[in-house]
Amino acid sequence: MNESILNVKNLNVWYRDFQALKDVNIDILSNKVTALIGPSGCGKSTMLRCINRMNDLIPDAKVHGEINFNGENINSNQLDPIDIRSKIGMVFQKPNPFPKSIFDNVAFGLRINGFKGSIEDEVEKSLKKAALWEDVKDRLKDGALELSGGQQQRLCIARTLAVNPQVMLMDEPASALDPIATLAIEELIRDLCSEVSIVIVTHNMQQAARISHRTAFFMVDQDRCGYMVEEGETNQIFTDPQDERTESYITGRFS
C-alpha cells in the first residue's frame, strides 16, 4: 500500500543566480507523514514551497524539474497554481489566522472555492478534525486572534482541511508554540495522516522521529546550495542511516 502521491524528479531551484536546491529526487507516499529535516538554509522550505507553487510569488525564483501529482507535472504550464493550491494546502510557521471570526476563517476557503453545500456543517467537520471544535463551538463568531497560539495554529489547520486537500504541507508548524501546544499539534498530525498526506519541515529532530513515517535529510554544500542526502523510513534514518553525514547530523555532531 505504499502508493506515492507526489513524485519529485530532478528538482532544481534558483533565486536569481543563486541555486537554492539541487537535483532532488523523492517519492512522497500517500497517507504518510514525511518529515524534511536538515540544517538552516538547506532548502527544506524551498522544497515545500515548490510543491504548491508558492515559489511563483517570488519574482526571481526559477524552478526546473518535475513534481508529479496525480500523474500531472505541477511545474508544467498546463496546470493552474490556483487549482494546485486548493488540492495541496499549506500551514505556515507562524500561526496566521485572518483577523476575522473563527467561523469565517474556516469558511474562507470554502467560499472562494465555490463550495456547494452547508458551510456550517463543513466548518464544524473541519474544526473537529483539527481537534478544536470543543474549544470554540460556543464562540464561533469571536475573533480568531483571541485564541491562544496553539489554538490559532489548529484553526489554521482546520482552515486548510476545509478545502479538502490531498496533501498538507507544514512549514515548522510548531516552532512558534510552547511544548504543550506542540504536543497537541504533533498528536493531531499523526491522526490526520489517515485522510491527508502530510509533508512537514522541522528543525526539531525528536519531533521528526516522533511523528513521521518517512524522513528526508537535506544538507547544504559549500556554495550554500541545498541538496537531499538520503530518504527512507524514519526508523531506519534515525537508527541505521546509510550516509555518514546523516549520522553525524542526527547524533548532533554538527548542526
Add this chain to the structure above:
Amino acid sequence: MIETNHTFNRNIKRRQNLGKLFYVLLLLFSLVGLIGLSALLIQILRDGLPYLSTNLIFNYPSRHIDQAGLKSALFGTLWILSLTALFSLPIGMGAAIYLEEFAKKNWITNFIEINVGNLAGVPSIVYGLLGLTIFVELMGLGRVVLAGALTMTLLILPIIILSTRESIKAVPNSYREAALALGATKWQMVKGVVLPIAFPGFLTGAILAMSRAIGESAPMIAISALVYITFIPSHAMDRFTVLPIQIFNWVSRPQAEFTGLAAAGIIVLLTVLLLMNAVAVYFRNRYQVKSNE
C-alpha cells in the same frame, strides 16, 4: 576588598535630571500646536458667535449684514464634496490597489510612483488653472459644479493614492500567503483579506483628503470666480460658490461686521469638517480589527 580597574562616574542624579529636562522640553513642543489651535479657536468663537444665526445658514449672500448668509456656499461645498468623494475615492483606491497588489515592479510603475508623490506637492492654484483650461474651457463644461468637483478630484487623488497604498502595505504578507495557499485568486485575496484589513486605513486617508478638499479656496476661485450666487445648485451643471470663497470675500470687505460674519462662516466650515471626521472615525473604529502583528 576586590580590586577593580573599572571606574564609573555613575552620577545617577544628573542623568535623571537630564531625562526630566527633555521630558519638559518635548511636552512644551507638543503644546505649541495645541496652544496655537486653541488661540485660533477662541479668537474665531469670540468674533463669530455673535453673528452665528439661522440667517447665516438659511440666507443667501447680501450687502446687508443682518440678512447676509452663506446658504449657497454651504450647499455648494456639500455638492463639491459629494461629487469629489464619488470620483476620487474609487479612482484613488483603485489606482493604489493596482500599484500595490497587481503592478509588476518595473520602470513604468516606478515612474508612476514618483509622479504621484510629486503631484501631492503641487500648489493647488496650479490644479485650479489646469481645471480651468481642461474642464471649463477645453471640455466646455463652463464654471459649474462638475468642473469644480473634477478639479478637486485631481487635487486630492495623489493624497488618496499615497495614503491607501500605505494602509495596503501595512497588511502583513502572512495573510496574503494564507489566502493564496487556500487556492484564492489574486482578486479573491485582495477582496477577502487585504481590503477588509486595510479598510480603517482607507478611511483615515479619505478623511485627510476630504478635509483638504473642503478648505481649498484657490482652485475653486479659479473655477467658480463667483461669490454672489443666490440659488442652490440643483444639478452638476449649475454655477456654484463654496464656503472658503464666501469667507474670503467677507474678510476682504471694509466693514468690521463682515469680519465677524467671516468668523461665523469659519465656525460653519469647521462644523461641517468635524461632522465629516466624526462619521469617518465612527466607521473606522467599528471596522478596526485586531492584528497579530
